[in-house]
Amino acid sequence: MRALAKTAYFWKSAVQGVQRTPLIHLLAVITIAIVLLAAGLVRSSVQLLDSLTETIGGDVELTIYLKEGATESDAADVARTLESRTRGSAVVVSPQAALARLRAELRGVGDVLTDLPSNPLPYSVQLRVAPGFRTTDALRSLAAEAKAMPAIQDADYGEEAVARLAAIARAVRYAGLVGFTVIGLATVFIVAATLQLAIYARRDEIEIQKLVGATDRFVKAPFLVEGALQGLVGAALALAALWAFSALVGPRLQLLFAFVLRPGTELSPNPSVAWELLLAGCALGLSGSFVAVGRLLRT
């Protein structure tokens, strides 16, 4: 009963605190909202890059070149082996088909190939891998495995493009994390400074609380509730801004990247991002108020 009465008192006191100094609390809420909006945009960018990596990784086919003199049945054996190994789909490309494709790709200068005394291209197998193999590491190890087979000369999977995109996504993710940590810490101190003004406005109340036997935890609790509320409202504002951003800019981005984005790629914040932002907002608000009240009780 006592715990219930105290909890009710903390919430009432927190709401009254917000009502008494609305501008100070608004400042803290806006600060949190801006930081979380930036974090949300970085998070969405990483999601977009991950999607691009996966799309491009999915398009990359592992091309296996057989040794000179290998026959069509050798190529068919290799294709069967790789299909069963990777649960992908493999196509045998004959030297004639490969030459025709090369000629088409070379366009204007392709005619020089007609003067060749013989077709220098070997049999090859184009393997489209299953989703589980669409990572740089998996493709690298599969290529190494294929190269070790007796009939095979070489294997190629466009390693550089996939690795570069994955590296960009990783860099953005780490930069975002470091940036969020630094800005997050700064936000904690900004929120703490604004809350200190609110606490200062209620110093007489705190003095009397201490005088009539309130513990430090009792004094702190309403301010922590205020901090958590600020964080939640800030996160809600950031989410609303992210949704507005995705509604306004999302369709244009989807048009711009239509050729590389996976079908159904959603640019608006999904429920997991929403929860992350709400939790981060709550943590920022709580940390700020914790610092502010800690300073107050030390003095």
Added chain:
Amino acid sequence: MIQMFHVYKAYANAPPCLSDVTLQIEKGEFVFVTGPSGAGKTTLLKLIFCAERPTDGQVLVEGRNLSRIKSSAIPFLRRNIGVVFQDFKLLTHRTVAENVAFTLHVLGVSKVECEERVRKMLKRVGLAHKADCLPQRLSGGEQQRVVIARALVNEPTILLADEPTGNLDPELTVEIMDLLCGVNVRGTTVVVATHDASLLARYRKRTIRLDGGFVAFDRNELKERVWMAAG
């Protein structure tokens, strides 16, 4: 109830404001602490409710040694001590009833019980009809009665009053002092710091006079008269 043994209190770069104070206040006593400004009256009260710690010596309240008490235990000690100040320390944006209820919120008293206890306490100090007023609408005497109600609502065993009538005219002074005497009659130990000699003459209670931080005298005129009459 309250014991002090060779208590010293000094602040940095200043002469001691209490020197070698030894005294004992029994349960249910009414004691005036008097002396000129700067004699150490307020400091003495602050030592009792642990707003200050002694530089040297021992202070015992209800058997607890305050020289060694942990900071985390101080709030629980204060729940047994009501404090009244000259400058009231009322929350101006809260009603009279809310000011009195403030003490009960700290104890986690339920809303229904809280309302009932506040109502009874305001009736006791004669302010039941002003429960919904803001403090600035009240006279000085009424404001001081609200402070006394706030100090007593959780039924503390000790009531400390630091110049409770310092801002009041003579008529209101009597009103407040009568209220404090009534509280004492109900069994609460009351310690009043005052420099008002007329109060000491009127109420003839035990008086501890401080001068320059020392106990100049500790006299209970009423007791002395009883002893003399007894022979």
